[in-house]
Amino acid sequence: MIASDGIDGVLNLYRCSQIGFPYESEIIGAAQSFSSRGLAQILSNENLFHLLDSRQREEIKFALAFPRRCLLSRMEARSIVRRLWPSSGLRRKCLELACVDLEALQKDYQNEMYALERWLDEQRFEESAFPRKRLPKLFIGAAMSMFEPQFSSYRTTFTKISCLIATMDDLFDLPTSNYEGLCHLRDAFQRWDASPVENLPQHKAIFKSFQQNLTEIAATARTIQGRNVLPYIKEAWQDVLDVFLIEAEWRISRHIPSFEEYLPVAVTSSTAIASLSTFILILGMPITDETLRFIGKDSRLLYLASLASRLTNDVVTSASEEAEGKLFNAARCHLKDDGNCTREDAVVTVKEMIDASFRELEHEMFRCRGNVPEECIRAVLGWVQAMCISYRKLDGYKSMKDTEYEELVKDYIGS
Structure with a gap:
């Protein structure tokens, strides 16, 4: 007691x-x-x-x-304001200033959301390919971690690329998607040219949107970094398309890989490595080759961020994805390797791996300080925390049944 x-x-x-x-x-x-x-x-x-x-x-x-892995900084700030309000004296003055700050930022977020909605309309995706209602759920991941006004470009870029990832991921997961068409999409990324998907309207729309937005990011990054970073960005996303195609092969053939075979594919297909290695280039500070050793696409830091994100996703979505015919996930692959364990045992093992990856991620972030700008470390941690909170109960990005997550998004961004 x-x-x-x-x-x-x-x-x-x-x-x-x-x-x-x-x-x-x-x-x-x-x-x-x-x-x-x-x-x-x-x-x-x-x-x-x-x-x-x-x-x-x-x-x-x-x-x-909301343990630390789910605790985006502005979530905690809003919670503290609510708990302590109305208070009195100096504490009340501090709370009033906090409310003014939150309201001012909320206006910025709403303006950014209006611009993102216009951008989405310009992409010419079918409504079924990416419903507009999913846009705020992607935006909030950046808004709660990189919340200051000077990171407006980061938030909108984060949301645009996340939208394109979700659209492409859904295309690769569709049972009706033709494997040959997916190969053509991969080829378009490898060539950086739309000709392989010229006769595939949806594939072409996705590629052209990626090409345009990544080229714009590279142009912005060039003014900050003083060099052409487009080849670096292209290589990161070409890696993603390669593993998306491998996963499509597994889905179509109903193949369940070993855990050793699954993990490197899964880590890359989570897109954390490609996304974060792209986003850090536009945060406003120079990123040298030495810095990229610690936070580039081949770094241990981004590997751990991607590992934690993917395993968290797998624990929550495995049952629904298996029902849709996507039989490979961390628990299922572990179960295949160890025929003596139960499904529950496999899930426990994956959760232990998540805990271990978070501890190592904390250590790696500490080790990188002094070599990596603090804003970059915040962006990495924010990505992982956003993934953890969105997959805390259900697939918060897709499901409309996670009402708690829906309310969180509405409350933070405003209506």
Whole structure:
């Protein structure tokens, strides 16, 4: 039983246990297990529950619902304002300033969303290919991590490329998609020319949109980096098309690869590496070849970000994707390798891999500081956190049933 005067200590221990390096996994894991059980006990124990005021209850509920891996910085800020409002004296003045800041940013976000909606209309995608209602769900991932006004270009670029990724990913996953047509789309990326998809309207629209937007990003990046980065960007996205095609082959043949075969394909197809290695070039600071050793497309940092993102996705979406005929995911591949384990055991193993990848990611971010601009590290962490929060319960990007995520998006961006 936890004493009433120890509640704040348990809450702080839980928060601290969210950050740990790989070599601390045993002690950090024990602290996290103890503190999370303790907080759950506080909420369920009637005697302790009544000792808390409403603000403390909400603080504990929020901490348990949104651990660090799901806690985008502006989510936490909004939660604190709500818990402490209206308050009095100096604290009230600080809260009023925070509200003014949040409202001003929200106006910026709404203007950016209007521009993105116009951009989407110009892409000439079929409505079924990318429904407009998914756009805010992509935008919020950038808006909650790189929230300041000077990162407007980053937010809109993030959303545009995420929209194109989602459209192309859906095309590759469609049971009706012709494999030959997908090969032509891959060839268009390899040649950087639309002629292979000239007679495939949807494929051509996707390629032309990617080509135009990546070329525009490269032009913007050139003014910041002082060099032509288009070949670097093209190579990253050509890698994505290569693995998308491999996954299409697996889907069509109903092949379940070994985990060793699956993982490198899955890490690249999550698109975190290609996306982040592109986005960091337009954050406003020069990225040298030395910096790219730490945060480029071949870096350990982006590999870990992609690994954590993909495995998190797999845990939540595996059942629905298997029902649609996409039989390969981390748990299913592990199950194939180890015929003695159950599906539940395989999922537990994947979750342990997610925990381990986050601990190593924390260590890698710490190791990179001093060699990588802080804004770039924020962008990487923000990407992973956005993935974790969108896949916290369901596929938040596609599903309309995750009402909590829907409300979060509406609340943050505004109507």
